[in-house]
Amino acid sequence: xxxxxxxxxxxxxxxxxxxxxxxxxxxxxxxxxxxxxxxxxxxxxxxxxxxxxxxxxxxxxxxxxxxxxxxxxxxxxxxxxxxxxxxxxxxxxxxxxxxxxxxxxxxxxxxxxxxxxxxxxxxxxxxxxxxxxxxxxxxxxxxxxxx
Amino acid sequence: xxxxxxxxxxxxxxxxxxxxxxxxxxxxxxxxxxxxxxxxxxxxxxxxxxxxxxxxxxxxxxxxxxxxxxxxxxxxxxxxxxxxxxxxx
Amino acid sequence: xxxxxxxxxxxxxxxxxxxxxxxxxxxxxxxxxxxxxxxxxxxxxxxxxxxxxxxxxxxxxxxxxxxxxxxxxxxxxxxxxxxxxxxxxxxxxxxxxxxxxxxxxxxxxxxxxxxxxxxxxxxxxxxxxxxxxxxxxxxxxxxxxxxxxxxxxxxxxxxxxxxxxxxxxxxxxxxxxxxxxxxxxxxxxxxxxxxxxxxxxxxxxxxxxxxxxxxxxxxxxxxxxxxxxxxxxxxxxxxxxxxxxxxxxxxxxxxxxxxxxxxxxxxxxxxxxxxxxxxx
Numbered sequence: 001x002x003x004x005x006x007x008x009x010x011x012x013x014x015x016x017x018x019x020x021x022x023x024x025x026x027x028x029x030x031x032x033x034x035x036x037x038x039x040x041x042x043x044x045x046x047x048x049x050x051x052x053x054x055x056x057x058x059x060x061x062x063x064x065x066x067x068x069x070x071x072x073x074x075x076x077x078x079x080x081x082x083x084x085x086x087x088x089x090x091x092x093x094x095x096x097x098x099x100x101x102x103x104x105x106x107x108x109x110x111x112x113x114x115x116x117x118x119x120x121x122x123x124x125x126x127x128x129x130x131x132x133x134x135x136x137x138x139x140x141x142x143x144x145x146x147x
Numbered sequence: 148x149x150x151x152x153x154x155x156x157x158x159x160x161x162x163x164x165x166x167x168x169x170x171x172x173x174x175x176x177x178x179x180x181x182x183x184x185x186x187x188x189x190x191x192x193x194x195x196x197x198x199x200x201x202x203x204x205x206x207x208x209x210x211x212x213x214x215x216x217x218x219x220x221x222x223x224x225x226x227x228x229x230x231x232x233x234x235x236x
Numbered sequence: 237x238x239x240x241x242x243x244x245x246x247x248x249x250x251x252x253x254x255x256x257x258x259x260x261x262x263x264x265x266x267x268x269x270x271x272x273x274x275x276x277x278x279x280x281x282x283x284x285x286x287x288x289x290x291x292x293x294x295x296x297x298x299x300x301x302x303x304x305x306x307x308x309x310x311x312x313x314x315x316x317x318x319x320x321x322x323x324x325x326x327x328x329x330x331x332x333x334x335x336x337x338x339x340x341x342x343x344x345x346x347x348x349x350x351x352x353x354x355x356x357x358x359x360x361x362x363x364x365x366x367x368x369x370x371x372x373x374x375x376x377x378x379x380x381x382x383x384x385x386x387x388x389x390x391x392x393x394x395x396x397x398x399x400x401x402x403x404x405x406x407x408x409x410x411x412x413x414x415x416x417x418x419x420x421x422x423x424x425x426x427x428x429x430x431x432x433x434x435x436x437x438x439x440x441x442x443x444x445x446x447x448x449x450x451x452x453x454x455x456x457x458x459x460x461x462x463x464x465x466x467x468x469x470x471x472x473x474x475x476x477x478x479x480x481x482x483x484x485x486x487x488x489x490x491x492x493x494x495x496x497x498x499x500x501x502x503x504x505x506x507x508x509x510x511x512x513x514x515x516x
Binding site: 031032033034035036037042043044045046047 | 216219
């Protein structure tokens with residue numbers, strides 16, 4: 001970043017001060033400024049793979065709650081999976097949720113066929129999905145901004 | 148502790164003012180770097196340096212501001228895999 | 237699969253098989269102006285019954301093929317044509333490696349290509365159809381194929397699926413597929429590209445301008461610089477990462493050589509005006 005007030009060339013000729021008196025010659029080279037503070041986000045941005053783009057824009061997708069690896073488990077209010085019949089947890093919905101329904105629920109709506117509490121439990125489950133779990137790709141694609 | 152940059156033939160670089168796009172061949176990852184990251188990588192081109200030696204090398208070529216940020220910037224480069232930390236010789 | 241057809245769009249050939257006759261017949265009709273293809277297809281796509289009884293009872297199409305996503309929602313048989321289109325898109329998005337793919341519509345005039353980059357629902361298909369109607373050659377409405385060796389954009393001119401509101405704007409022009417009602421995207425119809433565009437589907441063009449259009453805002457246009465464009469295009473590409481070095485070289489070259497701009501528009505007429513101004 002070049003400071004316009006500091007030229008990039010050696011200044012070794014005599015320089016006059018503002019009152020007209022000569023001052024000692026300046027022989028050091030002016031170098032460009034390098035700021036190491038990197039205000040804001042930092043100096044390195046890594047490009048993340050656009051896996052979610054693939055799914056979201058070419059297909060309507062669905063999210064099973066829970067995924068097939070945990071079929072039969074109940075969903076606790078915080079979204080974790082617990083053994084069937086656990087007190088306070090909710091039975092899984094009968095069928096997967098469609099992408100559009102999940103998107104609406106993320107924005108404050110309610111998943112079809114749910115109560116306030118069971119909706120919150122299922123949404124928390126979905127929010128906790130990790131790569132490799134069924135429904136993750138669909139969920140990730142819903143997060144990508146459109147347009 | 149010294150810091151070693153990825154060798155020159157492990158990187159592809161393209162200038163996208165004001166950023167520099169860098170492709171790291173071993174990982175297949177792409178990063179966008181902004182000053183002072185490209186200058187730091189260039190200063191490590193001839194071999195690994197400690198943070199204080201890197202500071203001196205940069206100070207010889209540039210007028211440094213916020214010099215205490217050097218460690219944080221180095222941490223970013225290490226996290227991205229473009230620089231590795233190794234024990235001092 | 238009991239019923240099948242092979243279609244070729246640009247450089248890619250798809251063999252589509254189905255458990256039912258109707259989607260295959262609809263595909264045959266939609267692609268009847270396209271050259272016949274007798275070679276080995278690049279991709280196989282299957283439209284099969286989601287469960288054995290789903291072949292007859294509330295028939296439901298599960299999308300399959302060389303490349304699949306396990307979470308794809310099945311579609312009713314009435315929307316089988318849409319299922320086929322989605323399946324072909326998925327093969328390209330996940331499996332095509334010969335070009336860098338961008339989610340973009342592309343049109344061409346005088347050998348120079350205009351690339352309109354945006355996600356599904358961003359309005360690029362409608363813009364492409366409108367420009368095509370005013371005489372631009374259509375190279376594609378969903379994917380722009382960028383050649384890693386030359387930087388040219390290669391055509392992938394499949395029939396454009398348009399929402400009914402857009403159809404009304406263009407109804408008097410061109411050949412259309414049948415109306416599909418109640419799909420996840422609403423009522424849609426396919427506009428078949430004109431014979432000249434189909435005949436030219438192996439002829440690439442040099443990209444001259446790349447736009448990021450945004451529908452539903454007051455008219456505005458601003459230049460997009462190299463870094464911003466590069467980042468936006470990595471998110472608009474389905475295979476940038478998969479192409480590795482070739483992806484990096486292709487995209488940095490595109491960004492170096494092609495001017496880019498973002499345009500906001502409240503309606504398509506305004507968009508066309510903005511585009512004409514930027515095209516000069």
